[in-house]
Amino acid sequence: MTTRRSILKGGLAAAALTSAPSIIKTQAQPSRARTVRAVMHADLRVLDPIWTTANITAYHGAMIYDTLFGLDANFAPQPQMVSKWGLSDDKLTYTFELRDGLKFSDGQAVTAADCVASVRRWAARSGSGQSMMARVKDTPVVDDRTFRIVLSEPYGLVIDSLSTISTSLCYMMRRRDAETDPNQQVRETIGSGPFLYNRDETRPGNRHVYDRNPNYVPRAEPPSGMSGGKVVKLDRVTFENIADEQTALSALQAGEIDFYEVPPQDLVDELKKDKGLTLEVLNKTGHIAFMRLNHLHPPFNNPDARRAMLHLAKQDDVMGAIFGAQSKSWQACGSFFGCGTPMTNDENTEWFKKGQDIAKAKELFQKSGYDGRPVVVLQATDHYLANPAGLFAAQWLRSAGVNVDLAAMDWGALVSRRAVKKPPAEGGWNIFSTTVTGITFSDPIAFTGQAANGEKSWFGWPSDPLQERLRDKWATAPTLEARKEIAKELQSNGWNYIPHLILGQFFRNSAWRKNVTGVLGMPEVVPFWNMEKAAAI
Amino acid sequence: MLAYIARRLASTVLVMGIVAVFVFLLLHLSPGDPAAIIAGDNATGEQIAGIRKQLGLDDALPVQFYRWLAAVLHGDLGISIFSNEPVAKLISQRIEPTLSLALMTLLIAVTLAVSFGVVAAWKVGSWVDRSLMVVSVLGFSVPVFVVGYMLIYVFSISLRWLPVQGYSPIDQGFGPWIERLILPSIALGLAYVALIARITRTSMLEVLAEDYIRTANAKGVATRSVLLKHALKNAGVPIITVIGIGVALLIGGVVITETVFNIPGVGRLVVDAISKRDYPIIQGVILIFSGVYVLVNLLVDLSYTLLDPRIRY
Numbered sequence: 001m002t003t004r005r006s007i008l009k010g011g012l013a014a015a016a017l018t019s020a021p022s023i024i025k026t027q028a029q030p031s032r033a034r035t036v037r038a039v040m041h042a043d044l045r046v047l048d049p050i051w052t053t054a055n056i057t058a059y060h061g062a063m064i065y066d067t068l069f070g071l072d073a074n075f076a077p078q079p080q081m082v083s084k085w086g087l088s089d090d091k092l093t094y095t096f097e098l099r100d101g102l103k104f105s106d107g108q109a110v111t112a113a114d115c116v117a118s119v120r121r122w123a124a125r126s127g128s129g130q131s132m133m134a135r136v137k138d139t140p141v142v143d144d145r146t147f148r149i150v151l152s153e154p155y156g157l158v159i160d161s162l163s164t165i166s167t168s169l170c171y172m173m174r175r176r177d178a179e180t181d182p183n184q185q186v187r188e189t190i191g192s193g194p195f196l197y198n199r200d201e202t203r204p205g206n207r208h209v210y211d212r213n214p215n216y217v218p219r220a221e222p223p224s225g226m227s228g229g230k231v232v233k234l235d236r237v238t239f240e241n242i243a244d245e246q247t248a249l250s251a252l253q254a255g256e257i258d259f260y261e262v263p264p265q266d267l268v269d270e271l272k273k274d275k276g277l278t279l280e281v282l283n284k285t286g287h288i289a290f291m292r293l294n295h296l297h298p299p300f301n302n303p304d305a306r307r308a309m310l311h312l313a314k315q316d317d318v319m320g321a322i323f324g325a326q327s328k329s330w331q332a333c334g335s336f337f338g339c340g341t342p343m344t345n346d347e348n349t350e351w352f353k354k355g356q357d358i359a360k361a362k363e364l365f366q367k368s369g370y371d372g373r374p375v376v377v378l379q380a381t382d383h384y385l386a387n388p389a390g391l392f393a394a395q396w397l398r399s400a401g402v403n404v405d406l407a408a409m410d411w412g413a414l415v416s417r418r419a420v421k422k423p424p425a426e427g428g429w430n431i432f433s434t435t436v437t438g439i440t441f442s443d444p445i446a447f448t449g450q451a452a453n454g455e456k457s458w459f460g461w462p463s464d465p466l467q468e469r470l471r472d473k474w475a476t477a478p479t480l481e482a483r484k485e486i487a488k489e490l491q492s493n494g495w496n497y498i499p500h501l502i503l504g505q506f507f508r509n510s511a512w513r514k515n516v517t518g519v520l521g522m523p524e525v526v527p528f529w530n531m532e533k534a535a536a537i
Numbered sequence: 538m539l540a541y542i543a544r545r546l547a548s549t550v551l552v553m554g555i556v557a558v559f560v561f562l563l564l565h566l567s568p569g570d571p572a573a574i575i576a577g578d579n580a581t582g583e584q585i586a587g588i589r590k591q592l593g594l595d596d597a598l599p600v601q602f603y604r605w606l607a608a609v610l611h612g613d614l615g616i617s618i619f620s621n622e623p624v625a626k627l628i629s630q631r632i633e634p635t636l637s638l639a640l641m642t643l644l645i646a647v648t649l650a651v652s653f654g655v656v657a658a659w660k661v662g663s664w665v666d667r668s669l670m671v672v673s674v675l676g677f678s679v680p681v682f683v684v685g686y687m688l689i690y691v692f693s694i695s696l697r698w699l700p701v702q703g704y705s706p707i708d709q710g711f712g713p714w715i716e717r718l719i720l721p722s723i724a725l726g727l728a729y730v731a732l733i734a735r736i737t738r739t740s741m742l743e744v745l746a747e748d749y750i751r752t753a754n755a756k757g758v759a760t761r762s763v764l765l766k767h768a769l770k771n772a773g774v775p776i777i778t779v780i781g782i783g784v785a786l787l788i789g790g791v792v793i794t795e796t797v798f799n800i801p802g803v804g805r806l807v808v809d810a811i812s813k814r815d816y817p818i819i820q821g822v823i824l825i826f827s828g829v830y831v832l833v834n835l836l837v838d839l840s841y842t843l844l845d846p847r848i849r850y
Contacts, residue, residue: 045575046619125584203630242702243796243808243809244797247689250702256700416570416573416814434578436578448580
């Protein structure tokens with residue numbers, strides 16, 4: 001006879017049966033205790049860190065690839081895959097020797113030929129690479145572990161460029177991957193980095209899985225930023241794609257994830273009260289929020305109109321709206337290179353010290369011959385910065401008697417529209433706002449936004465021959481001190497031709513469970529080597 | 538009957554064809570460029586143009602449409618622009634969580650809602666009726682994501698009874714599978730419960746006023762039998778209809794619920810695809826959703842013949 005009890009027993013047996021495969025599977029899985037589940041700032045969509053400049057792909061690159069040089073925590077380049085290197089007396093020939101025992105995850109040794117091909121492909125895409133390659137005469141391979149970069153003229157940024165932390169980073173790939181057309185995406189994920197990309201367990205859009213690379217030979221030095229010994233102390237790292245911020249936060253509090261790179265800023269104070277969590281700013285150079293002006297069309301094709309914007313922008317408004325007026329997470333900054341970076345200086349910043357001056361802005365708009373046409377401000381309503389920045393820009397402009405067309409859209413539409421060079425009334429634009437890390441912003445070569453070569457430069461397409469000459473002079477300066485001096489000239493001129501306005505510098509906290517330790521702070525990339533995870537607290 | 542089914546299936550193909558054209562045009566004429574998103578924030582216009590060319594996005598719209606339609610007619614939904622994986626594979630990877638969520642929601646919603654509706658009609662005018670209808674109104678008025686966050690706060694953060702988010706496939710154990718579906722199903726099902734409960738109540742009230750029900754009561758037939766055997770079956774046609782119509786509600790709700798509870802289903806797939814303008818995925822998913830919706834309505838129409846023998850096709 002069938003009774004309730006027998007049905008219940010049958011149900012339990014069925015449940016046990018369906019559970020059985022998981023028991024078998026878990027035997028092959030890395031220990032959960034040594035797995036860090038991380039929610040990063042974006043979902044990983046493209047796997048080739050040279051083809052795209054997306055930061056999240058640079059993170060992926062840092063997991064599975066290695067670099068010839070790496071920046072330490074003080075932003076000084078240190079050898080990474082390279083064991084020895086030297087520069088000839090005429091300062092034209094760099095010779096690099098690779099460390100012993102470097103292997104790709106397919107088992108092949110890393111050779112000098114792999115590195116030469118990788119450097120060439122990277123140089124075709126990266127701003128710093130292009131600047132360096134313009135002075136490179138040859139890249140001969142000497143033997144399996146040695147290659148050279150031969151210059152046509154001395155160039156002081158070779159090592160800095162190879163160790164750049166601004167996207168795209170100079171990752172070493174297999175020669176056959178690196179010989180892919182730079183405009184085509186590399187689909188393989190074979191690197192010689194500290195982690196292996198586990199394609200079988202990865203579910204695009206949901207979870208990316210990285211396992212410890214058992215064949216990786218770390219350097220002997222202690223880890224420091226992107227340099228030193230990349231000792232992996234975890235079995236596995238997963239990048240979990242949790243699109244909803246509130247859900248990610250709840251998952252962190254409940255211990256379902258271990259690391260949350262950028263929790264929503266307005267909830268940081270609440271998170272600080274949670275004794276199970278550690279909060280820390282990992283990127284000490286922060287981010288720069290900036291507003292780009294379109295130099296191709298009126299009114300900002302006129303320097304007086306651009307100068308008017310310098311007097312209109314009020315960083316406190318935008319930063320206060322995002323972080324709170326009293327928050328210590330942001331600071332106003334008047335330097336063309338961001339604040340707290342080696343290039344920060346005080347040249348030509350009287351306008352900044354004076355603060356917002358609407359009357360002066362009105363006067364300058366009139367002087368520019370502003371004819372009343374609407375200024376098109378792109379406002380990405382789903383972007384934490386571009387939304388309030390758009391609203392404030394409209395308010396500031398209106399207060400100066402300028403007509404505004406506030407074009408609301410999502411971020412996906414904004415990144416598409418900002419590439420349109422047509423007049424604003426025909427689908428173009430006048431103003432958009434975005435962010436970049438402080439370390440990238442401070443580099444006149446690596447940051448494409450610092451170029452002023454007209455229609456070839458970044459969106460806004462500013463043209464200023466003097467700025468281009470100064471950038472070139474900066475790139476070829478032999479020492480850091482010399483570059484700092486040239487940076488003053490760059491800033492002085494930069495705030496005259498005004499490619500963009502700074503809206504503030506801010507520092508976002510990362511949050512992780514207390515049982516996760518050894519987190520290294522670095523701009524642009526979150527290193528997962530050196531990280532440890534103890535049993536849950 | 539067979540001729541009717543054939544006619545309906547033919548019209549399904551027509552409907553899906555129209556959906557395909559509209560979705561394609563709507564996506565490609567709306568602002569946004571996947572090449573700009575792929576290239577990253579630091580890329581120049583030149584680099585974006587290179588990627589656009591490589592992806593074939595600078596071809597004329599009719600050329601792109603022809604290429605996509607020809608592939609679809611051969612059963613190929615295309616390749617994701619971002620992950621470079623076949624869309625069919627991505628959908629198949631995501632179908633289990635969505636089906637699990639939808640079926641669990643249906644099960645909970647129909648069971649609760651029909652019970653609520655029947656009881657409310659039986660006890661019409663009483664505090665039970667009023668209470669159930671208040672719950673129904675609330676269920677219909679509170680957005681899914683608000684319910685979701687409240688459930689997470691209470692049951693996951695405060696009480697720690699259930700996980701906050703995620704999905705565990707059924708082949709990794711029934712326990713983890715069901716525990717991750719409970720909260721999302723309740724959040725998603727609440728509006729559905731409200732909708733079905735109200736229709737059930739109204740339909741039951743009509744039937745309960747019929748002469749044959751009075752006769753059954755006069756003959757001394759047990760209340761349970763009167764309600765479930767005599768009344769509910771005859772009140773079934775509108776209830777089944779609203780369950781069918783509610784599938785559209787369910788599909789829309791799945792998209793939000795999967796985002797709030799981080800369930801890697803088809804809803805999440807399409808939301809992510811929309812934010813990054815991954816056209817082949819959006820087109821593929823909408824095509825499949827529209828097909829499912831049309832087929833569910835066909836099944837609903839066919840089920841009428843089982844409930845009411847007077848209906849013939």
